[in-house]
Amino acid sequence: MNAPLPLTRCPLHRTVIFAVAAISIIVFLSWSASADTAISTANQDPVAHLDALMRTHWEENEISPSSAATEGEWCRRVFLDVIGRIPTLDELDTYLNDNSGDKKSRLVDRLLSDQYSEAYTRNWANIWTNVLIxxxxxxxxxxxxxxxxxxxxxxxxxxxxxxxxxxxxxxxxxxxxxxxxxxxxxxxxxxxxxxxxxxxxxxxxxxxxxxxxxxxxxxxxxxxxxxxxxxxxxxxxxxxxxxxxxxxxxxxxxxxxxxxxxxxxxxxxxxxxxxxxxxxxxxxxxxxxxxxxxxxxxxxxxxxxxxxxxxxxxxxxxxxxxxxxxxxxxxxxxxxSGYLPEALVNRYWAHFFSHGFTQPFDDMGPHNLPSHPDILQYLSEQFVASGYDLKQLIRGITLSEAYGLSSRLGAHNEADDPALGEAPLFSRFYPRQMRAEQLYDSLLIATRADKTGQTTADQERKRAEWLRQFVIAFGTDENDEKSTFNGTIPQVLSLFNGDLIQQSIDAESGSFLGEVIRDGELTPREKMDCLFLAAFSRKSSAKERRWANRAFANHESATAAFQDVWWTLLNTNEFILNH
Amino acid sequence: MLHFKSRRGASRRHFLKHLAAGAAWAGPAAHFLSTLQSQAAELKKNQKSVILLWMGGGPATIDIWDLKPGAITGGPFNPIGTSGDPQICEHLPKMAQQMHHMSIVRSMSTREADHSRGRYYMHTGFVPNPSVDHPSYGAVVAHQLEQTRPNLEIPPFVSVGGNSTGPGFLGLAYAPFIVDSNGRIRDLEMKTTESRWRARMQFLNQLESQFISQNRGPATTEHRKMLEKTNRLLTSTQMEAFRIDGEAQSVREAYGNTAFGRGCLMARRLVEVGVPFVEVDLGGWDTHSDNFNQLATKLPEMDQAMAALVADLSERGMLDQVALLWMGEFGRTPRINGNTGRDHWARSWSAVVGGAGFQRGIAVGKTNSDGTEVETTPYSSEDLMATVLQSIGISLDTRFTAANGRPMKIAGGGRPIKELLA
Structure with a gap:
């Protein structure tokens, strides 16, 4: 393991510690209040009940789940899935340095609280706009x-x-x-x-x-x-x-x-x-x-x-x-309708696990029976009992054991591979591409374009323009369409050479990369770790630093080398996959 | 490995300009050029490919290839004679001169009359099935023929317009490369120096491999394959095939200055450099209302481009190597609805094939007097696909192993249409 990095020394971090501490108190209070009104039909904690149901399925299929995801992986995942972007260094640091036993639920509650209301709202409004029109x-x-x-x-x-x-x-x-x-x-x-x-x-x-x-x-x-x-x-x-x-x-x-x-x-x-x-x-x-x-x-x-x-x-x-x-x-x-809650639960489950209880999740019926009818039913009942509370549902799903599993295959769950056409068993986290919106918003974190004094309308227009390049409409009466932001060449080209990536590796002052490079208090190794943490929610390894040194040894400047490290990280599978 | 293959975009174009001006460039360039030439010669001998003209929305084939003049379902169009046996619609005068190269299947009879299901079924030979994602035509052909073109640096499956379906269990390496009919491809220009690019690729390759080795499933390896393909394409002179402005004005005019015309011309350029499968879209056939006025304006665009493509391939001696296939997701109702339109109809409709190993100039199969039933042996998507694959020499004994380990017959186990194969 690497020596712990003094994360508080990373840029982005210094000014906001106080604010985070203050807000988490408020969040905690609102969370306690909502817990009372929450899911209460089962005597048992609903998350525990969900976990128990899931474990029964694993046992019946004679597999054991993968081990738990690392804290960094889980944090990145929940940010991407709940508010549509990766965490900033500060946000990651707050989570990693939280020593409380219920840190996971504290983070989820934070993401569902007023603190993140804007990001949450925007993410889900975008998702549902795509669904509805x-x-x-x-x-x-x-x-x-x-x-x-x-x-x-x-x-x-x-x-x-x-x-x-x-x-x-x-x-x-x-x-x-x-x-x-x-x-x-x-x-x-x-x-x-x-x-x-x-x-x-x-x-x-x-x-x-x-x-x-x-x-x-x-x-x-x-x-x-x-x-x-x-x-x-x-x-x-x-x-x-x-x-x-x-x-x-x-x-x-x-x-x-x-x-x-x-x-x-x-x-x-x-x-x-x-x-x-x-x-x-x-x-x-x-x-x-x-x-x-x-x-x-x-x-x-x-x-x-x-x-x-x-x-x-x-x-x-x-x-x-x-x-x-x-x-x-x-x-x-x-x-x-009795269909309403189960259709929604299946849709949301598919959002968080990349597979629903039926494939596809919005084609349910006697011809396409759910893989986990008991869980679907339980969550649907809970959802109705909560007063159709979407945040409660998200809370239950993200805090489940299954959602917290590593995407690495374990020793005893090779059979769980939906890519093989088998019904998913959710015994590991299935890596999936970021959606185009998630990538854009995650790169904004990296470019800090949102801090450059542009108006919201300007930002929205740019974002919409960028997203539109990946949409192909089929021009039929059913308004069928698809996205080419699906891991194929146009997407790779965009990340190789597109404007967004060029902005991301801009080392001018004010940019994230620029601040990391110019921070006199950071050693080169700490700078590397800042970049790795921002991209992957983990630090760099000695081997990776050696690779980078070797690849970029002949660069004309340290700035150029860091730019190329950053470019490379943003082009990896580890970055583009939510894993 | 992620290979760095020299020369970034700007200098590549510079380099091509020199070639065009006849300037000599010793060493690697000369070698490169001779490879290209021998490749072209070889292609003309035995490199097969397929061009699919995809008519999105489901064209009213009863008004195009299988007219029913006088029938209550017939509509106002008249049939005209052609250079082949069958008669076709009067709005296709140019194709009428090319029909000795083409054949019509008038006995298509399928079941999927919903756009997305029909598009999937006609593209794959399989009805949609939630547990298997089947590969489309382009992916199958690319997968089968890719080994025969080691020098191909650009994607083996190109979709002009993007209305195709995906690679299914064959993986993203066989996904359609989607371009618009102007051949514009975004973000092709590397914005750094060659040496920095090379260094990035070295580091990227190491990080990719490391993450793949952590056993997180196919998404990680698929990503690396796409990096490799993209990197190769960035430096390839074959990308010039997408630039139809390199063609003589007279050729471009022959195809017509329409999206479909440009797409067809691009398709010819792409099969010339060795791309095994090109799909060109012409949408807007979903004529629920005002069918006949819509067709009267749409058919001339199709006629000009399609006829120019057939004639061009023929003149270049490529027609025996290139299979042509014209179809949509289904036909349209013989009954004319209250809005002078025709609705979705899969039970009796036509597709058109030509070139390659096809028997040409004939019509196969027959519909009844008002077009509502097929009177001869009905053919399915599977049968049509099997016929097309056989016409370019792909064995129908080929079996894929689907992701779930099950063997899967190519073309859904369809049987080739005997009359069509010479």
Whole structure:
């Protein structure tokens, strides 16, 4: 082992020690308060109960889990997963030097507290924006959705940790306009939540295909059920039938997404509103929709919601909004659905473990049974009991034994390899690529670009531009898309030569690297350790310092050598993987 | 090892300029040049490749390759005669002159009528399965043919437009390299000196190996492979294949100044330097409404580029080496919907093949009078894929070992369409 580095001597660190100490007291108090209201259906500590369930699975599969991750690895992991970036040296130091027995829960609680509210909110608002309107939603020419509007709503919701069931209701039942207020437009009817459906609906509810995207996405995102293919035929593998797709679809037929123009044909914003639905036969008392069976037979459908275990709720068939507000009804049916909590738990589990209890996590059903039904059920019950509290769920997951395991294969869990197509057993942490957003925000920590006096709007614009280069939209009616920030050549090129990496290795004063290099109190070895800790959350080894010395011995200056060390660290697998 | 292969971007372009001007550069350059020449000659003899023209969204093949004039489902377009046997749509006059090089499969019958499932199925020969990630066409062909081109320095699977699917269990080394039709590739320029780059690579290689040796699973080794590939590409003169502005004006005009035209021209340049698989996208076929007006503006763009590609390959003597495949994720409903559109339809549709070892100038299979049923032997994605692979000499006895250790038949165990293979 290396001699301990006097971390307090690293730059970045000195000024904030006092602030951290002060805040942790507040955090501790708020944590105690929330612990009372927390998960309380099981007598046992919920994390312990989760761990026990998981251990039973390991035993049944005759494997032993990997050893625990190092403290640095775990700290890096939880920062990346909860607030979307790696820890700064200070933050890492605070954690490593915390000697209390419950340091893990203290860190998680800190990340979920007001101290990190901004970072947490931004991270999850971004994640959910991508879920709800896609990575490219709102950036297309003349888009029907307003990306910023979507984010404004989500930032408000995640900022106050609004209960998830309420958020879902607000998204499904949103009414109002899509564009946030601007200098020239006070936007009194603005409701950012409308942006979820704005791009998935149109203005002609009698179009036979009307609202199919709204149907498919609402089901997939909130209920974890993929029903796209039942638009045209009964599902080949599960119990979803074609009529159920159209019965679900019928809930959206009173809703129109009206385009409001400015300057000719440019969409200024969308207004989502209800109107009476006549149905194709013009009989609003009995407003049906039609769909075709594959054999050509035309069928009628009315709003019926099919829940877990086939339980059905049928609405009155009137298309008059004053008789029955179909979308409001749908929102409350989804809110009460048994699918809602398990779909969310599976989504969040997949976020933290890179695999859900089903693969993919948002395609659940009898054709794709969960690998750990007991854990899924337990967490879902806890989630409901907590009042759909997303932070409580994150707390439970991140403090679990499984989340704290090393990504190194142990002696007795070779079989646990989802890359081999086996169901994951979560007996080790599966390394995964940082998302493009995580990399960007982590490199900001390294460049300190956020401290250069740019406005927030400027920073957001730059960030969005950088992220956009990796998005490919397929241009189909389902708004399919993918990211090329997936470990392939464009990503490597960007980290080899891109502007962001050039800024990161800038050694001017004010940059992280510049401060490390110019810090007269640090020995060269300590400087190396600062760079390693910042990139990997661990110190350098003697061997690594030897390698660096040999590689960069002939450089014209120490600055150039440190720049190249830093460039190299940022290009390694150890950096780009959340491990 | 991460090899450093000399010469950063700026000097490479400088170097090429010299070559173009005929300036002599002794030593390694001369050697390099002779390698390139012998490579080109060898390619013309026996280097096979595939160009997939991917029609994203699912084109209405009933209005393009298998018209039903007079039928209630037929729509307004008229068929025209071609240089081959089959008749095709009147909006494809240029392709009509090239149909002796191509054949139509009019009896495609598949099950996946959802975009993402259809795209996966047509690209892999397998229906989506949550436990296996199957390799796509490009990955399979790249994997099979890569050994035959030791001098290839650029990725063996290029996707122009990016609508392809991934390498599945074959790993990121066979992932599509995605470029736009202008061939612009970001961040290609090394922003440091050669010696500093070399030093970085040395240290990087050591750190990568160390982390890999810690047994953390395939993500760590995959990363290193991509570093190697990227590093190789940075210094390769073959990157010039992406620059279609190197072509004569007349050639570029023949392909048309459209994204698809530029993509097709780039595809020809790429197979010329030895890339085994190139996919070029033309999207926008998802014509749920206003199908016929949309097709009337879309087909000419496709016609010009596709016909120019076939003619160009033929004139260069490359057509026997290059298999061409035109398809989307499915066809569209024979029934015309209330918005004069056609919806998703997988049960009866057409794909087109040409070049390589294909029987050319024919139509295989037949649909009924209104296009709603296939009347002859129906062909699947697996069958089509098996046919394409066989046309370039890839053995259908090839077995992959999927990540889970199970052997997996190439092309989903499809059987080649006999009439198509000469």
């Amino acid at each position: 896609g990575r490219s939603g709102g950036s297309e020419r003349n888009s029907r959705t307003n990306r910023r509007g979507m984010q404004v709503y989500l930032e408000e919701a995640f900022g106050e940790n609004r209960p998830y069931d309420q958020v879902v209701t607000e998204l499904i039942n949103a009414r109002g306009t899509s564009r946030p207020p601007t200098a020239s437009d006070a936007a009194p009817d603005f409701n950012g939540a409308v942006n979820f459906l704005a791009m998935k609906l149109g203005n002609n509810p009698n179009d036979p295909e009307y609202g199919t995207q709204a149907t498919a996405k609402t089901s997939q995102i909130f209920l974890g059920r993929r029903v796209q293919c039942t638009q045209c035929h009964d599902h080949p593998f599960n119990r979803w039938k074609q009529n159920q797709f159209w019965e679900f679809n019928a809930f959206f037929r009173q809703t129109v997404a009206l385009r409001r123009f400015e300057g000719g044909r440019n969409i200024a914003f969308i207004q989502l509103a209800e109107q009476d639905f006549q149905g194709p036969t013009g009989e609003p008392e009995e407003a049906e929709i039609f769909y075709d069976r594959r054999n050509g037979v035309r069928m009628a459908a009315y709003p019926v919601f099919t829940d877990r275990d086939g339980a059905q709720t049928e609405l009155a068939r009137s298309g008059f909004v004053e008789d029955v507000d179909r979308r409001a009804q749908l929102a409350s049916l989804v809110r009460r």
